[in-house]
Each structure stands twice: as C-alpha cells, then as structure tokens.
Amino acid sequence: MKHKPHHINRMVRAAATGLAVATALTSVGANAATQGTLGATSTGSINISASVANRARITGLSDVTFANQDPATAAVSAQNVCVWSNTSTRAYTITASGSGTGSAFTLANGAATVPYSVEWNAASGQTSGAALSTGTASGNLVSTATQQMCASGPSSSASLIVRIGAADLSTIPASTSYTGTLTLLVTPQ
Amino acid sequence: MGYGIAPKVPLLYPALIVAAGLCTPAYGQSNKVRITQLSDVAFGFVAGPADQQISQNLCIFANTSNDTYSVVATGSGASSAFELVSASDRLPFDVQWSETSGQPGGTTLDAGVASPAFTSNATQQSCNSGPSTSATLTLVLRAAQVDQVTAGSYTGSLQIMIVPN
Numbered sequence: 001m002k003h004k005p006h007h008i009n010r011m012v013r014a015a016a017t018g019l020a021v022a023t024a025l026t027s028v029g030a031n032a033a034t035q036g037t038l039g040a041t042s043t044g045s046i047n048i049s050a051s052v053a054n055r056a057r058i059t060g061l062s063d064v065t066f067a068n069q070d071p072a073t074a075a076v077s078a079q080n081v082c083v084w085s086n087t088s089t090r091a092y093t094i095t096a097s098g099s100g101t102g103s104a105f106t107l108a109n110g111a112a113t114v115p116y117s118v119e120w121n122a123a124s125g126q127t128s129g130a131a132l133s134t135g136t137a138s139g140n141l142v143s144t145a146t147q148q149m150c151a152s153g154p155s156s157s158a159s160l161i162v163r164i165g166a167a168d169l170s171t172i173p174a175s176t177s178y179t180g181t182l183t184l185l186v187t188p189q
Numbered sequence: 190m191g192y193g194i195a196p197k198v199p200l201l202y203p204a205l206i207v208a209a210g211l212c213t214p215a216y217g218q219s220n221k222v223r224i225t226q227l228s229d230v231a232f233g234f235v236a237g238p239a240d241q242q243i244s245q246n247l248c249i250f251a252n253t254s255n256d257t258y259s260v261v262a263t264g265s266g267a268s269s270a271f272e273l274v275s276a277s278d279r280l281p282f283d284v285q286w287s288e289t290s291g292q293p294g295g296t297t298l299d300a301g302v303a304s305p306a307f308t309s310n311a312t313q314q315s316c317n318s319g320p321s322t323s324a325t326l327t328l329v330l331r332a333a334q335v336d337q338v339t340a341g342s343y344t345g346s347l348q349i350m351i352v353p354n
Contacts, residue, residue, distance in 0.1 A: 047346050050232035088276075
C-alpha cells in the first residue's frame with residue numbers, strides 16, 4: 001500500500017551567534033610621546049596602539065521546512081551559509097544544539113518527537129558533511145569568507161545539512177506538524 | 190715793537206644733530222611656533238559596529254602676526270600613511286584637527302599635506318599661562334576597517350609638525 005504523503009510543517013530556525021574571544025591585552029607603557037620645541041617649526045610625535053579581538057559571524061541562514069514529505073524517502077535540506085572568522089588562520093569551530101530535551105536534535109508535536117541529524121561542511125554547495133553532535137564543538141574548520149557577511153569575495157563559505165531518516169518519517173502521523181529550533185554557535189580559533 | 194695777533198682757531202663744538210621726523214629702533218623677529226602636551230593614544234580592544242575615536246587637547250603656540258599656523262601630520266605607514274600595523278595586517282586611521290580645545294572632531298588631515306591655516310589662542314609657548322590648551326587632536330578607527338582586519342595587536346606612530354602661517 002502506498003503511503004499517503006503526509007504534511008510535515010517543520011519550522012527549523014537556525015539561530016546564529018557570533019562569539020568574540022578577547023586576545024591578550026596590549027601592554028601600555030609610560031607615555032613615550034615627544035613634545036615640540038619653540039622654533040621656526042615645531043614637531044612632536046605620539047605612539048598609537050589598538051587590539052582587534054578574535055571575532056566570527058554566521059549569516060545567510062534560512063528556516064527549513066519539509067512539507068508533504070514522502071515517508072518512504074529520507075528528507076534532506078542543504079543550504080549555503082556564510083561563516084567568517086577574522087583570525088590569522090580564518091579558523092573556527094561550529095557547535096550545534098537543538099530544542100529537544102538535553103538540547104537534542106528533535107522536532108516536537110506536543111509530547112511526540114522525531115529526531116533529525118545535522119551535518120556541516122566547511123565548503124559551500126555541498127549536500128553532505130561531517131555529522132555534528134549536539135553541544136559538541138567541531139574540530140577546527142577554515143573559512144574562505146573575506147567579508148563578514150560574504151558581501152564581497154565568496155558569496156557563501158559553508159554548507160548546513162539537515163536530515164530526517166525515512167524510518168523516523170514513518171512514525172509521523174499524516175497531516176501533523178512538528179517544529180523545533182537549531183542553534184549554531186561559531187567560535188573563532 | 191709789533192705784536193702778533195693770534196690766529197683765530199675755530200672751535201668745533203660737538204653738535205647734536207637731530208634728524209627730522211621720528212627715530213625708532215628697529216630689530217628682526219622670526220615667526221616661532223611650538224606644540225606641547227601630546228600624549229600617546231591606546232585604543233584598547235576595538236570592535237564594530239561603531240567607529241572608535243580618541244581626542245586630546247594640545248597646546249599650540251604661534252607668535253605670527255595673526256597667531257596662525259598650519260599642521261602637517263605624517264604616519265608610520267607606507268608613504269607616511271596613517272596606519273597601524275600588526276604581524277599580518279594594516280589598520281588605517283583618520284586624523285582630525287580643531288583649532289579649539291575640547292572638540293570631539295575637526296578638520297580631516299591628509300598625510301604629509303599642510304592643513305589650512307588655524308589660529309591659536311595660546312598666549313604662552315607651553316600654555317603655562319592664559320588658556321591651558323589651544324587645539325584638539327582626534328584619531329578615529331572606522332568600524333568598517335576594523336571589521337575587515339585580522340585579529341591581533343596593532344601599533345604605529347603619528348608625527349605632527351606645526352608651521353607658522
């Protein structure tokens with residue numbers, strides 16, 4: 001018997017968080033400014049210092065909706081995102097957490113839940129990547145983004161993939177909606 | 190017996206000659222300027238979204254006829270650019286000048302280019318009497334620039350030359 005396609009209105013919102021990690025303070029010694037003397041011209045000088053902290057940003061995220069999903073086929077959503085890091089290596093880690101119990105990657109309809117999986121690829125345009133475990137930072141990844149919102153240079157720099165397996169889809173009653181939230185934390189390295 | 194008559198010898202008396210008109214002493218005085226009360230600038234940690242700026246009051250003294258002077262600022266970047274540098278990147282900054290102390294901004298200066306004329310109200314070369322300061326120097330780090338550079342520590346210097354105008 002052919003499964004009747006059921007509608008899954010899944011609203012998965014990925015929240016972006018940029019984390020700034022302070023670098024060591026630049027020591028400021030005694031004033032080394034030089035003053036001018038009285039003359040036909042007078043010249044003085046000052047020393048200037050500043051520190052730019054490690055920073056990262058994630059943008060380009062979109063909600064994910066699986067609608068009228070055929071439970072015989074796994075549901076997959078892949079999207080290109082912009083991840084930017086200003087460290088000298090452009091490296092970052094990604095930490096994902098869901099809205100389920102214990103930050104699990106689950107969608108819910110009341111007490112009923114259905115799990116989903118999250119994959120990340122440090123290259124854009126990908127349909128698969130390394131699986132993320134909730135609350136666990138990935139290994140160091142390198143961004144190709146040259147502008148914090150990818151407004152110049154590459155238009156995206158990573159791929160986010162969300163899946164619901166066919167076996168899990170088959171547990172969802174027809175015409176029901178399950179929702180959840182996925183939070184993504186990018187940490188510059 | 191005859192007697193001689195001593196020849197008359199004209200007596201010359203020192204004469205004081207007074208020239209017609211006023212007689213005024215004359216002496217040369219060159220224009221002199223001085224810049225003091227400069228201080229190093231430490232921005233600390235900088236990040237967007239807003240620009241970061243630091244202003245300081247200075248003493249600029251000019252004994253020119255109109256108390257006017259120009260400013261020539263040069264940075265430590267390439268070709269005297271106003272730049273801070275780290276191990277791997279460059280962070281430009283803006284330099285602004287006001288002929289009045291206590292100002293948050295002013296005329297933007299170009300590296301190595303003499304400014305328009307400013308007027309000093311300083312009455313003593315180190316501002317030890319009269320106004321305690323007479324100008325404002327402002328440095329600005331633009332958020333758009335900070336957002337683009339690599340994380341790290343940045344340093345540089347700024348040289349300011351005051352020229353009578």
